[in-house]
Amino acid sequence: MAWTWxxxxxxxxxxxxxxxxxxxxxxxxxxxxxxxxxxxxLIYASPDYQQGEGYRILYVHAPSAWMSLMVYTTMAIxxxxxxxxxxxxxxxxxxxxxxxxxxxxxxxLATGSLWGAPMWGTxxxxxxxxxxxxxxxxxxxxxxxxxxxxxxVQRADRVSAVLAIVGVVxxxxxxxxxxxxxSLHQTASVMKLSKxxxxxDMLIPLLMMxxxxxxxxxxxxxxxxxxxxxxxxxxxxxxREVVSA
Amino acid sequence: MSLEEFFAMGGYARYVWPSxxxxxxxxxxxxVWARRALQRARTEARRRVAMKDTT
Numbered sequence: 057m058a059w060t061w062x063x064x065x066x067x068x069x070x071x072x073x074x075x076x077x078x079x080x081x082x083x084x085x086x087x088x089x090x091x092x093x094x095x096x097x098l099i100y101a102s103p104d105y106q107q108g109e110g111y112r113i114l115y116v117h118a119p120s121a122w123m124s125l126m127v128y129t130t131m132a133i134x135x136x137x138x139x140x141x142x143x144x145x146x147x148x149x150x151x152x153x154x155x156x157x158x159x160x161x162x163x164x165l166a167t168g169s170l171w172g173a174p175m176w177g178t179x180x181x182x183x184x185x186x187x188x189x190x191x192x193x194x195x196x197x198x199x200x201x202x203x204x205x206x207x208x209v210q211r212a213d214r215v216s217a218v219l220a221i222v223g224v225v226x227x228x229x230x231x232x233x234x235x236x237x238x239s240l241h242q243t244a245s246v247m248k249l250s251k252x253x254x255x256x257d258m259l260i261p262l263l264m265m266x267x268x269x270x271x272x273x274x275x276x277x278x279x280x281x282x283x284x285x286x287x288x289x290x291x292x293x294x295x296r297e298v299v300s301a
Numbered sequence: 302m303s304l305e306e307f308f309a310m311g312g313y314a315r316y317v318w319p320s321x322x323x324x325x326x327x328x329x330x331x332x333v334w335a336r337r338a339l340q341r342a343r344t345e346a347r348r349r350v351a352m353k354d355t356t
Contacts, residue, residue: 090328094321098307098321099307103311108311108312108313109310109311109312109313109317110310110311110312110313110316110317112310112313112317113316113317113320116320116321116323116324116325117320117324119324120324120327155331155334156331159327159330159331160327160331162327163323163324163327166320166323167320167323167324170316170317170319170320170323171316171320173316174313174316272328272331276331276332276335279335279336279338279339280335280338280339282339282342283335283338283339283341283342283343284338284342286339286342286343286345286346287342287345287346289346290349295346295349295350296350298343298346299343299346299347299350300347300350
C-alpha cells in the first residue's frame with residue numbers, strides 16, 4: 057500500500073532507527089556548507105559599496121533569522137499534525153524544536169543589534185521586524201515554559217500545541233513586516249520570488265549558509281527527536297534492544 | 302589583504318567578530334545540547350530496563 061510509509065513514520069521504533077541512520081547524511085553536508093559559507097562570507101565575498109566590511113554580519117545574521125522562522129514553522133506544523141491526527145511522534149518533533157528555535161532567534165536578534173549599531177546608529181529600535189522577532193523569542197520561551205509546567209506529557213503536548221499553532225501568525229508577519237510597514241530593516245534580497253538583488257560572489261556564500269543551516273537544523277532535530285522518543289516510550293520492548301546495543 | 306587588515310574588518314571588527322562568535326557558539330551549544338539530551342535519554346532508558354529486570 058502507498059500509505060504504509062506514512063504509518064511507519066508514526067511508529068517510534070522505526071523513527072528512532074531511521075533518525076539514527078539519517079543524521080550523518082545531514083550533519084556532514086551541513087558542516088561543509090557552513091565552513092564554506094564562513095570562508096566565502098569572510099574572505100571570498102567582496103566588501104559592500106556602502107557598508108564596507110561591516111555587512112559581513114549578514115552571513116551569520118540572515119541564516120540565524122531564517123533558522124528562527126523555519127524552526128517555528130516546523131514546530132507549529134508538527135504540533136498541528138500531532139493534535140489533529142493524534143500522532144505521538146509529531147508531538148515529539150514539536151517538543152524537540154523549541155530550544156533550538158529560542159537560541160537561534162536570540163542569535164538573530166543579537167547579531168542584528170551588533171549590525172544596527174554602526175549602520176543605524178542604535179543597538180535597538182522598536183521597529184516592526186525587530187519587535188516581532190523579539191515576540192518570536194518570547195513565543196519559544198513561553199512554549200518551553202508551558203511544557204515544563206505540565207507534568208503529564210500528553211497534556212503538555214496538547215496544550216503547548218495550541219500555543220504553537222496560534223503563534224504561527226507571527227511567521228508571515230515577521231517575513232512581510234519590511235514591506236507592510238516603513239521599516240529601518242532592509243527588504244529581502246534573497247528570499248523573494250524575483251531574482252536576488254546581489255552580486256554573485258556575495259550571494260553564493262549566503263546561499264551556502266542558508267542551506268547549511270537548514271541541514272544543521274534537520275540533523276539537530278533528528279538527534280533531539282531520538283532523545284524525545286526514547287524518553288516518551290515507557291515500557292516498549294524495542295527500547296530494550298536499542299539501549300543494550 | 303594582510304592578516305591585520307582581515308582582523309580589522311575595515312574598522313567594524315568590534316561588531317563583526319562578536320556576531321560570528323555568537324552564532325558559532327549557538328551552533329556548538331545546540332550540537333552539545335542535542336547529543337547530551339540523547340545520551341541522557343539512553344542512560345535513563347537503560348536504567349528503566351534494568352529496574353524492570355530486577356522486579
